[in-house]
Amino acid sequence: MNRWIIDYLWLICAVPFAASLVILSLPNDRHKSAATLAVAGQIAALAMSFFAFLPTLQTHGFRAVRNFTWFTFGDQALRLGWLLDPLAAVMLMMIALVGLCIFVFSTGYMAGDKNFVRFFAYLSFFSGAMLGLVISNSLLLLFICWELVGLASYLLIGFWIERPSAAAAAKKAFVTTRIGDMGFFIGLLWLYGRSGTLLFYDRGNGCLESAGLAMLGASAAFIALLIFCGAVGKSGQFPLHVWLPDAMEGPTPVSALIHAATMVAAGVFLVARVYPLFSLGAINGVTPSLTVVVWIGVTTALMAALIAMAQADIKRILAYSTVSQLGLMMVSLGVGGVAAGMMHLLAHGFFKALLFLGAGSVIHGCHGAQDIRKMGGLRRLMPITFSTYAIGMMALSGVPLFFSGGWTKEEILQVTAHWPASHVPYSLLLAGIILTAFYMTRQMIYVFFGHRRSASQHAHESPRVMTMPLIALAICAILFSIVLTPAWPWLHDFLTGSPARFEIARLIQPALFLSLVLVGAGVALGICIYRNAGSQVRDRSAEIDPLQFAQPELFRFLENKMWIDELYARTVISFSWMSARLFDWMDRNFWDRLVRGVGAIGQLFGTFTASVDERGINVGVDETTIGTRGLGRLLSAAHSGQVQTYLGIIAIGMLALLLFYAWLA
């Protein structure tokens, strides 16, 4: 069984791909078979992920690799392969499980959409691409899957293509991530030029093994940073984070998939996967490339948390919280806590999927409204959504002891505190945690507490098919913390490849109290400020955020996302416009004139020869012309103007030639 699953590991990503292809060929009204196929494909992927997970449990630091030759090019062979290790195994489980919940939820959420079948085809494709990404043992294969993930996200963000904003958001996501991918690709080529292989592990010759790393030397830092560019784009890090909040234009299950299981997880996973490149030549655990990762991460984490405070769209708040949490993971990776960062990624996958699906349920219940200031009082109307959402909110805020997010955040705080280079990231992370608890409290109060407002007057609880995934994910978000606690840090040791020991005394740590105080402060602050936000239902002042009331300028700055989109529009985008205008002008005024000048010379010759013709040669030709005209009239009948007729005649001619040669031979 173990051998079988390693030999056929590629089936895990091939099954959703195959499901996607089959669904794509279904007629547009076969809703039921499309949903069944997609869910079945996902269940198969989950089952195989589970079987792939089993062998990694048996030995510590398990790693199995299967490589094959894709094609040979002269004496160079390009080899690809797949890889099973603890990192890939836990990612497979998380993606397949969260993906399955989202698929089931979508069958309820998208019911009634006229493009239901197409939606599930894309969803399966997305899941397959992401599963392929985590098992690839070659940077090239990873890059291929990476681009497929990008394509799938483009298709899904712009799923409601008739909305101009959705089409624009899809284009923005695609182009923005492409900027990062350009860096990734250059890094990939550089790595190949230096080490001659793109396989991660290849019996000691892979680019992540000591022999391969030794060939890189000083260029490793640059290669690592170029690859990090790709991660910055995909994982929505500053300065390429702008696409992620706009990606909310897609249907809510897509947001859940992008923000929890696929897409954004890819960037963090990539950094974790090629970590040996980043940490090559580390002094005291610090390298220049890792320092860049830390600072980018910390900037992103804090900036996104600040922006999230002033957003009114329920999904946008969650989007910025994702950006902020991804920053947190990057910090953790940068300071050397790979296991802590990956643990947070996995825990985040569960509770962020929960929150997004919860938000989807709220939007579904409020008939499409997304503005939290128009909701309120949903606690009684949507009890299941409320309780699961509250669990997700507490996990995201990092409430200690019972929720997975709390343990992973503590872990990250601990590794960051011991970073020798600087203590600034640590204190900024503390501020970020307070802010997270604060804006999530704000959102909870607006949506679920107080009186009902315009959008929530006729709200109703969502159908079973939508609440069941919520409950499943809520249970995951809580139960997942069992393997995260410091008393039994099973997942941590599983990822680092050492046996886990149970020790109850480690449960109580200073970090526990620290995060208790921070989260408590954030929640208390939120309750203090927004206590009355939902209660004055008819009062117009309820529409004004208390923060906006206190600091209108600052609030406007944050509400408009720190004007970063506007800054880009003024600089990069307008530069691109300007250069397009310049080339247009060049075309019209310079090249065009040149061509016209050449034309004028031709004209001159033409006039000359024309006069020779007229006077000299014309006489005899006229007679011929009359005969030719008759012939021409005859032939012009064949010119129907139909391009396909011409093509057909060409094809027949070719066939005739072929037969002629066959006859000759």
Next chain:
Amino acid sequence: MTPTLELFLVVSAALFSIGLLAALSRRHAIFILIGIEMMLAAANLNFIAFWRFNPQSQQPIGVMIAIFSIAIAAAEAAVGLALVIAVYRHYRTTNVDQLDQLKG
């Protein structure tokens, strides 16, 4: 079953015929383009197959030609699509049956 040169040629001929059929029978300009791309792919397959079954296939000439041809095909597709867009803007249709301005 070991793949033989004939097998590749048959596949390529089939691909070519399907592409030709698409280019001849579809009315939408973009599908005609897709058909042409399929014919190109068939030609590429022939290049690779002949190169691969050549006894002296050490030098990657076949692959090089195929890669060049793929790059040119990409450029051709870009130009073709741009033409389709330009035609659409002008005539408000991409149905090639209605584009008969060249009728003699």
